[in-house]
Amino acid sequence: MMNRRSIVVIATVAAILAAVIPLLSIAGYARHRAIQVETEHLKAYSGWTLQRAEQNFSQARHVFDMLEQDAWAACSPAHIARMRELTIDSQSVDEIGYFVDGQLACTSWGPVQQDIGIGVPSATLVDGYALYLHITPFVTGGAPLLAISRGDYNVLMKHERLVDVLTDTKMTLGLATLDGQLIAMSRKADGALSQALARGLADGHDQDLMYASAENTHFRAFAITDRSTAFDRMDQELLLLIPLGAGMSVILIGLVVWISRQHLSPQGALQLAIKRKAFVTHYQPIIELATGQCAGAEALVRWRQPDGSFVPPDMFIPLAERTGLIEPLTDLVIQRVVDDLASMLRREPSMHVAINIAACDMQSGRFLPVLSRALRGAGVAPTQVWLEATESGFMDVNAARATIDQARQAGHAIAIDDFGTGYSSLSLLQTLPLDALKIDKSFVDAIGTQAATSIVVPHIISMAHGLRFRIVAEGVETAAQEAYLREAGVQFVQGWLYSKALPLEAFLAFYKARNQRRTAPPPDTEATGLTPPPASPSAG
Ligand SMILES: Nc1nc2c(ncn2[C@@H]2O[C@@H]3COP(=O)(O)O[C@H]4[C@@H](O)[C@H](n5cnc6c(=O)[nH]c(N)nc65)O[C@@H]4COP(=O)(O)O[C@H]3[C@H]2O)c(=O)[nH]1
Known part of the structure; x- marks a missing residue:
């Protein structure tokens, strides 16, 4: 588990990120969306500009069709009158010219005396049309016009007419030939950009401007606007999206707070540790006094911290019991013990391992199927697994009896742990079909002292003998204690x-060393059972 300081630091950073990231993402999204929408907007206007140009172009085509329908006497009054009539009827066409042998012979205004050649077209369109971009009308004078020619005729029209589309925001519309010649612009705009767009620059934006274009079979149209137009749009989008971003920030911050509380509260931390299986079991050897051999071990759970240290069970078992987390923890311990010791238990059929069972589990018996599944899967005999529970586990006698009966039928031995420290010990011992009694360390400590409890020890032992219980003395620390216990007929010691x-690993090594030595003919120490344990890492 991480320490509190790291959790608080990480939670603070996470909370800041949780607050900022949604807002930045929303701003980023709004910017992207605004640019996208504005590009589509410009593209739509490019399309409408093409439509407008095509309308003008089709009016020119109509004029040509009308004139070519009849065989006119060239530049006759009727011919000129017809040209004038068509000029007046058409909204797009300002003047019509008629050429004979490449020389302008007459216009919709009348015959032409001057020597005016047709010239070289600026661009040739499909369908036999030619474009002359800047023709100065010689009759009316004035600004240059655009000429479209077909056959012997040309029609003149104002450039701006091709791009006179009403726009809803400020923008510049432009029209060009497909080979990149600029025909008309609705307003002045960046020259280099307009030329590039006329030549087919893809949609996009620079520091200041945004642009998009569209094409058809005759023309390329484009639209240019200031980027501020898009940013105005972004502001509107942001206004709509900010509550969403703020809501997401609040949810994320709530999540961060919830997760950090999970880590910070002892219960939450324990819950997470169980989820992550952050527990190991250590094994305290149990020695058989008669042989001095290691007869087995008591499994003692430890909570492993990320720094490699261990939290002892006294620090979390009571919490686990209060919160109900003891149940998954018992299951974890069972599985861990089986994983750790299965092969050794199979090899050493006389060895046993004692597992601590919490009071609530002892009363419900819930863990028994879990244990039986684990043992069956590993091929371990249930007789090799002892179950230890303190007196509180036997308080509800009927419930405990059901569990004990089931467990004993399965083959397990049941030991009453820390005997003498709780209540109603004597009646419990007589009432329940137990197999072993563990004398609490506090009684063992009293051996050879003047403490009042020292008087009780022989009575506990003789009572256990009377009930034919195996006896395990816990917390043996001195040779004198061992000598006393041996004399009193206690079979097993632990301490x-x-x-x-x-x-x-250290337990396996201890077991091997201890039992190998004991099978060899005994040195002097053999008779006392006081052989010092091999040097081993201490974790108890
Ligand atoms: N001073 C001293 N201490 C000795 C000596 N010999 C053994 N001990 C300690 O006494 C405790 C014996 O276990 P316990 O009475 O079952 O008492 C256990 C048991 O009630 C509980 N516990 C441990 N593991 C589990 C578990 O897997 N499930 C449940 N429900 N409870 C567990 O936590 C208690 C404490 O366990 P530990 O801290 O490992 O402490 C262990 C052991 O390390 C000694 O000579 N001197």
Whole structure:
């Protein structure tokens, strides 16, 4: 588990990010969206500009069709009158010219005396049309016009007419030939950009301007606007999206607070640790006094911290019991013990391991199927697994009896742990079909002292003998205690005199060393059972 300081730092950083990221994402999204929408807007206007140009172009085509329908006497009054009539009827066409042998012979205004050649077209369109971009009308004078020619005729029209589309925001519309010659612009705009767009520059934006274009078979049209237009749009989008971003920030911050509380509250931390299976079991050897051999071990759970240290069970078992987390924890311990010791238990059929069972589990018996599944899967005999519970586990006698019966039928031995520290010990011992009694360390400590409890120890032992219980004395620390217990007929001992609780590897090594030595003919120490344990990492 991380320490509080790291959690607070991480939670603070996460909360700041949770507050800022949604707002930045929303701003980024709004910017992207605004540019996208404005590009589509410009593209739509480019399309409408093309439509407008085509309308003008089709009016020119109509004029040509009308004139070519009849065989006119060239520049006759009727011919000129017809040209004038068509000029007046058409909204787009300002003047019509008629050429003979490449020389302007007459216009919709009348015959032409001057020597005016047709000239070289600026661009040739499909369908046999030619474009002359800047023709100065010689009759009316004035600003240059655009000429479209077909056959012997040309029609003149104002450039701006091709791009006179009403826009809803400020923008410049432009029209060009497909080979990149600029025909008309609705307003003045950046020259280099307009030329580039006329030549087919793709949609996009620079520091100041945004632009998009569209094409048809005759023309290319484009639209240019200031980027501020898009940013105005972005402001509107942002206004709509900010509550959404703020809502997301609040949800994320709430999540961060919830997760950090999970980590910071002891219950939350324990819950997470169970979820992450952050527990190991250490094994405290149990010594058989008659042989001095290691007869088994008590499994003692430890909560592993990220820095490699361990939290002892006294620090979290009571919390686990209060909060109901003891149940998944018991299951974890069962699985861990089986994973750790299965092969050794299979190899050493006389060895046993004792697992602590919490009071509520002892009363419900809920863990028994879990244990039986785990043992069956690993091929371990249930007789090799002892179950230890303190007196509180047996308080509800009927419930406890059901669990004990089931457990014993399965083959487990049941031990009453920390005997003498709780209430109603005597009646419990007589009422329940128990197999073993563990004398609490506080009684063992009293051996050979003047403490009042020292008087009780022989009575506990003789009572256990009377009930035919196996006896395990816990917390044996001195040779004198061991000598007393041996004399009193206690079969098993457990305590720092032999070994503290050991990590798995160290326990396996202890077991091997201890039992190998004991099978060899005994040195002097053999008779006392006081062989010092091999040097091993202490973890108890
Ligand atoms: N000073 C001293 N201490 C000795 C000596 N010999 C053994 N001990 C300590 O006494 C405790 C014996 O376990 P316990 O009475 O079952 O008492 C256990 C048991 O009630 C509970 N516990 C441990 N593991 C589990 C578990 O897996 N499930 C449940 N429900 N409770 C557990 O936590 C208690 C404390 O366990 P630990 O801290 O490992 O402490 C262990 C052990 O390290 C000694 O010679 N001197």
